[in-house]
Amino acid sequence: MTRTEYRWLLPSAMADPELPGDRARARRTVRDWVVDIVAFLSAAFIGMLALAAVDADETTADVVVFVDSVVGAAACCALWLRRRWPVGLAVSLTVLSVVEPVAAGAMLVALFSLAVHRPLKPTLIVGAGALLAVPVQPLLRPDPQTGFLVSVLFGVMLILLALSWGMGVRSRRQLVVTLHERAHRAEAEAELRAEQAQRLAREAIAREMHDVLAHRLTLLSVHAGALEFRPDAPAAQIGRAAGVIRDSAHEALQDLREIIGVLRGPGDTDEGERPQPTLTSLDALIDESRLAGMKVALDNRVTDPQGAPAATGRTVYRIAQECLTNARKHAPGTEVTVTVTGGPGEGLTIAVANPAPVEPFERVPGSGQGLIGLTERATLAGGGLEHGPTKDGGFAVRARLPWPAG
Structure with a gap:
């Protein structure tokens, strides 16, 4: 100047x-x-x-x-x-x-x-x-x-x-x-604020798209790979894998419509808003992963999951979803442990861990942005998230989120 x-x-x-x-x-x-x-x-x-x-x-x-x-x-x-x-x-x-x-x-x-x-x-x-x-x-x-x-x-x-x-x-x-x-x-x-708001909106949409679609697309990749390398598999197993692919593709399309709906102005959509996942949706996510062939052990100690704040429950769901997606990509065949504890006044804690993979596998490429997005989600929700490898070569993620009393 x-x-x-x-x-x-x-x-x-x-x-x-x-x-x-x-x-x-x-x-x-x-x-x-x-x-x-x-x-x-x-x-x-x-x-x-x-x-x-x-x-x-x-x-x-x-x-x-x-x-x-x-x-x-x-x-x-x-x-x-x-x-x-x-x-x-x-x-x-x-x-x-x-x-x-x-x-x-x-x-x-x-x-x-x-x-x-x-x-x-x-x-x-x-x-x-x-x-x-x-x-x-x-x-x-x-x-x-x-x-x-x-x-x-x-x-x-x-x-x-x-x-x-x-x-x-x-x-x-x-x-x-x-x-x-x-x-x-x-x-x-004003132009700077508008550009910043657009950038933040793009980042939020990109983070949401990654968290939502990565889970579905990983299921598609895993089961499509199984069909490719096991063409002589029993008909029942092939039919089950095809059903998972079909359901995952349908869910991915639904999620994609939901995210694109954020970009539309009010009144542009002719469909009702799709319900957002909450803490009560965690069981369905675990069942879906088990149906896809994963070994998942869920330890949910929350006595009243319906009473959890919607934003906190949605963050817990997205953290579990991303962790299961990462485990499926980087540690297939291992048993993933999901533990959820807490209550009003003490907050919610979710811990996801998996051991090191034993058998060699074909790695699915990843960008590393998922864990960054999870950290941002937890921070925006008023909590925090830690992640890293364990002593036995596995990986663990632990997040703590607020749950106000009363």
Whole structure:
């Protein structure tokens, strides 16, 4: 980030950033031409009033009137440089107006432009110098029709009016710039939040898809492999394996429809929502794994599984489902032990363990994302999960989840 960009982020109380139009543009816009012409005409009008007062004095020589006219015209023409050198022009016209009353109009416009296009500090310095010079001009070029005190008060009032008006215009421009910056920043933050929400939604859908479909597809892979390597198996065994493949494919399609339904807007689905698994669905999951040929020992010590919170029960189900899927892929033929304990106030604990496989087997490729997803699930549910190999070469997963009392 550059220094200028950093200053834009600071509040106006800490920094006075450069505003659009503070520096002369390489090419003037229509608005610039209109403003410059109005400024020139305003300075010329005030200068003509001062020149008329000088000419009305019979003691003033014609040469003085001519010189005042030329100097006043030059001062008004110098206003075309007010954007490029506002400080230098304001100082020069302030000094000139001390001896040339006709340049007073150009000096007021220069002070106004200085207050608009430059920060507070140089504006106050030049403005203080202009106020100090106000009493000098009536002493050098007194107006016989106006007293000294009236001339001083009128000059001070005009200078303060020009400076305050210019600072007001600059403050308004700063406010507009700040509001634009805040609007752009709010839009950027909104886009960032939307992108983050989309990313989190994608991660949640991917995690759910992995947890749900991996179990079904592993059953399909195992039984399809059995049919491939045992074409001479008894008809009953082939029929049972084909039935498991059919049921697993059907369940996988149902789960896939359910996950895709999350991506649809409300009212897009013409089916009722499918019930989510709970702690009471754990027995059906174990029976399904046993039907697929796995050896699973379930030790469910929860006396009231229906009273478990829905989110906690669903997390326990997904953990057991993923662990059984991993055991089927990486330790086929071994007996998997699933233990569930706990109750209201003490939380729920699920432990899944399997010994090391004894016979060689064809490994099913895995990405390792399942255990990461389980850890995230347990953390989001307010608990924790630990996993790792055991001393005998097996693998164990243990998770603890909250179950509030009452």
